[in-house]
Amino acid sequence: MKPVLIRGGRVIDPSTSRDETADVLLADGKVVAVGRTLGTPDGAEVLDATGLVVAPGFVDLHVHLREPGREDVETIATGARAAVAGGFTSVCAMPNTDPVTDNQAAVGFIVSQARRARTARVYPIGAVSLGQRGEQLTEMGELVAAGAVAVSDDGRPVATSHLMRTALEYALTFGIPVIDHCEDHTLSAGGAMHEGLISTRLGLKGIPRAAEDVIVARDIALAGLTGGHVHLAHLSTAGAVRMVREAKTRGVRVTAEATPHHFALTDACCEGYNTNAKMNPPLREAPDVEAVRAGLADGTIDCIATDHAPHHYDAKEAEFDFAPFGVVGLETALGVALAELVEPAVLSLPTLVLRLTACPAKIAHLPAGTLAPGAPADVVVFDPAAAWTVVPASFFSKSRNTPFAGRQLRGVVRWTLVGGAIVHRAGDVAPGR
Amino acid sequence: MSPALGKDLLGLEPLSADDIRLILDTAEPFKEISERAIKKVPVLRGKTIVNLFFEASTRTRISFEFAEKRLSADTVNVATSASSVQKGETLVDTARNLEAMRIDMVVIRHGSSGAARFLAERIQSNVVNAGDGMHEHPTQGLLDLLTIRDHRPIAGCKVCIVGDVLHSRVARSNIWGLLKLGAEVAVCGPQSLLPLGVGALGVRVFRRVEEAIEWADVLNVLRLQLERMHAGYVPSLREYYRVFGVTRERLERAPRDLLILHPGPMNRGVEIDSRVADGPHSLILDQVTNGVAVRMAVLYLLAGGRPELAEAAKGGGER
Numbered sequence: 001m002k003p004v005l006i007r008g009g010r011v012i013d014p015s016t017s018r019d020e021t022a023d024v025l026l027a028d029g030k031v032v033a034v035g036r037t038l039g040t041p042d043g044a045e046v047l048d049a050t051g052l053v054v055a056p057g058f059v060d061l062h063v064h065l066r067e068p069g070r071e072d073v074e075t076i077a078t079g080a081r082a083a084v085a086g087g088f089t090s091v092c093a094m095p096n097t098d099p100v101t102d103n104q105a106a107v108g109f110i111v112s113q114a115r116r117a118r119t120a121r122v123y124p125i126g127a128v129s130l131g132q133r134g135e136q137l138t139e140m141g142e143l144v145a146a147g148a149v150a151v152s153d154d155g156r157p158v159a160t161s162h163l164m165r166t167a168l169e170y171a172l173t174f175g176i177p178v179i180d181h182c183e184d185h186t187l188s189a190g191g192a193m194h195e196g197l198i199s200t201r202l203g204l205k206g207i208p209r210a211a212e213d214v215i216v217a218r219d220i221a222l223a224g225l226t227g228g229h230v231h232l233a234h235l236s237t238a239g240a241v242r243m244v245r246e247a248k249t250r251g252v253r254v255t256a257e258a259t260p261h262h263f264a265l266t267d268a269c270c271e272g273y274n275t276n277a278k279m280n281p282p283l284r285e286a287p288d289v290e291a292v293r294a295g296l297a298d299g300t301i302d303c304i305a306t307d308h309a310p311h312h313y314d315a316k317e318a319e320f321d322f323a324p325f326g327v328v329g330l331e332t333a334l335g336v337a338l339a340e341l342v343e344p345a346v347l348s349l350p351t352l353v354l355r356l357t358a359c360p361a362k363i364a365h366l367p368a369g370t371l372a373p374g375a376p377a378d379v380v381v382f383d384p385a386a387a388w389t390v391v392p393a394s395f396f397s398k399s400r401n402t403p404f405a406g407r408q409l410r411g412v413v414r415w416t417l418v419g420g421a422i423v424h425r426a427g428d429v430a431p432g433r
Numbered sequence: 434m435s436p437a438l439g440k441d442l443l444g445l446e447p448l449s450a451d452d453i454r455l456i457l458d459t460a461e462p463f464k465e466i467s468e469r470a471i472k473k474v475p476v477l478r479g480k481t482i483v484n485l486f487f488e489a490s491t492r493t494r495i496s497f498e499f500a501e502k503r504l505s506a507d508t509v510n511v512a513t514s515a516s517s518v519q520k521g522e523t524l525v526d527t528a529r530n531l532e533a534m535r536i537d538m539v540v541i542r543h544g545s546s547g548a549a550r551f552l553a554e555r556i557q558s559n560v561v562n563a564g565d566g567m568h569e570h571p572t573q574g575l576l577d578l579l580t581i582r583d584h585r586p587i588a589g590c591k592v593c594i595v596g597d598v599l600h601s602r603v604a605r606s607n608i609w610g611l612l613k614l615g616a617e618v619a620v621c622g623p624q625s626l627l628p629l630g631v632g633a634l635g636v637r638v639f640r641r642v643e644e645a646i647e648w649a650d651v652l653n654v655l656r657l658q659l660e661r662m663h664a665g666y667v668p669s670l671r672e673y674y675r676v677f678g679v680t681r682e683r684l685e686r687a688p689r690d691l692l693i694l695h696p697g698p699m700n701r702g703v704e705i706d707s708r709v710a711d712g713p714h715s716l717i718l719d720q721v722t723n724g725v726a727v728r729m730a731v732l733y734l735l736a737g738g739r740p741e742l743a744e745a746a747k748g749g750g751e752r
């Protein structure tokens with residue numbers, strides 16, 4: 001593979017505290033050097049990054065790639081391709097597939113499908129419990145040996161306090177986090193959106209904030225009890241942010257993520273029974289959005305994750321009650337984050353990059369999120385000022401279910417490189433299907 | 434001729450006070466048609482209306498059917514048991530099939546909130562919401578307004594909705610309609626059956642039915658579904674009656690005579706005392722009578738009928 005020199009961009013690499021105009025040299029799949037005016041090796045491909053941002057490739061701890069089981073809405077190949085189109089070079093695939101990723105063979109299948117796709121690196125997340133049934137722990141040692149980087153019963157919470165306790169304890173042996181989807185089903189059952197004035201007006205059964213807060217409180221208590229590492233998925237409430245902040249001051253091993261839709265949108269998006277605004281946890285109210293943003297600003301929330309959740313358009317073209325939860329997010333995350341976090345100065349651009357790179361990489365111990373010499377040559381080059389419009393029909397993802405359709409955003413990914421190879425260029429067109 | 438109401442009637446929330454008054458005023462001349470020996474006028478002759486009921490309903494379906502027939506429309510009833518829903522057809526496909534049959538109007542009852550709007554956005558025909566989930570039941574709200582208006586001005590009238598407001602589309606349509614016409618509105622029930630933050634809609638909240646009775650001019654008593662007890666919202670029907678039942682004893686202590694409404698079907702001895710339901714201040718059967726007139730008015734206006742001609746229309750002349 002030819003060496004690549006990315007010349008003259010604004011290199012933002014929070015892992016090495018770098019934010020300066022510099023060149024980045026990649027060779028043999030690794031970062032060789034970052035510095036001012038590096039020489040061009042023989043035969044190197046030169047990418048002119050003048051006026052562009054050069055950053056470690058983004059890391060997403062939370063995607064649903066639907067393979068195996070629902071290859072009609074996404075595959076590992078299409079999901080990984082959508083990832084690199086959005087600047088993500090490492091994504092972690094949730095185990096709620098069909099069959100569930102609860103054994104080493106299933107983990108191995110994801111690893112091999114990802115290798116074949118040759119775009120983003122896909123790291124499997126194993127299930128906490130067999131079949132995600134909330135009864136018996138999975139063989140985490142074997143899952144990790146096969147390539148799993150975390151465990152989660154995502155899509156649902158770890159079912160009982162006891163199971164969560166033992167999962168946190170058992171995972172300590174392997175040094176992996178237990179990722180929890182915090183939702184008390186006895187409070188949320190039948191709910192379709194956030195419980196508030198809008199759910200009352202629309203006549204939709206609500207999911208109260210407390211459904212999330214109760215399980216966040218449980219998980220923090222159990223992480224404190226066990227010394228285990230709990231990572232809380234997609235925080236949506238002010239209460240959850242407050243509890244995580246407080247727990248961190250006490251040294252509890254809790255980390256957390258937030259999705260672009262939870263820091264950008266409120267339950268008002270559900271007006272008109274918009275099924276592309278139906279997700280779980282639901283879109284909340286303005287004070288919650290503010291709390292999530294503040295959490296990202298002060299580090300209470302460590303990272304941004306998309307919770308990319310493809311669904312067939314038929315499934316979303318239905319009564320609100322019957323439409324499935326979830327939205328795609330890989331191809332809009334950067335633009336939404338720039339518009340909703342950087343533009344209003346909630347986060348500086350380097351802090352946004354931190355929340356998309358080094359922070360998530362550290363949580364799952366991934367060899368990613370840094371441009372330190374010797375690191376994998378996973379790089380994103382983007383134009384933070386270039387404007388574009390969200391047109392779902394042009395997504396690389398197989399699915400179109402986004403609440404951001406038609407939105408004017410800034411931030412175009414110019415090149416994405418994985419292992420030193422260019423896997424996405426601006427202007428690439430998704431293959432027709 | 435441009436319709437006075439727009440294409441559909443999906444709820445009372447989107448309507449203006451003038452829209453609502455227009456429907457009520459248009460209903461007045463239609464009341465008389467049902468009192469005739471020959472209860473039929475030709476204003477919707479040649480129009481095809483489908484009554485699409487995905488949820489069991491006796492009263493509302495019959496009321497719509499009478500309204501349609503008395504306006505000379507051709508009607509087809511599709512009930513959930515006979516429909517293709519059970520074969521797995523989606524609402525989109527149902528809508529497309531109806532459209533392909535070149536119908537003029539659909540009256541839809543559906544268990545999911547937003548279903549009427551979903552249908553309305555996908556077909557050209559007029560859509561009338563006959564109740565969608567917990568969202569709205571606009572013709573019920575309108576007939577309740579008409580019934581109250583028969584007895585006293587709505588502006589300034591104090592109306593309390595008693596019971597399971599949380600799950601009630603009737604409550605929501607009543608709240609919007611009453612507020613728009615200037616009534617004072619309250620809700621009363623166990624907190625477990627009131628929507629979180631319902632006060633933000635502009636209504637008072639009474640925790641005890643005695644306080645509601647002391648305050649109100651009109652009580653609209655909602656049906657308590659048996660399944661609410663099984664789902665743990667209230668401990669028992671017996672206790673519900675004891676604490677929230679609208680009884681004669683409670684009404685006798687009121688400072689004034691209250692008008693009593695109930696959207697039906699009633700659970701006698703659960704939310705309402707039979708002596709109240711059958712008593713001199715009960716308007717429950719008037720509501721049913723007015724329901725036909727209100728639905729005639731809605732269908733007439735959506736079909737493009739001009740409000741000022743409603744009086745003449747009842748004479749049988751064609752336009």
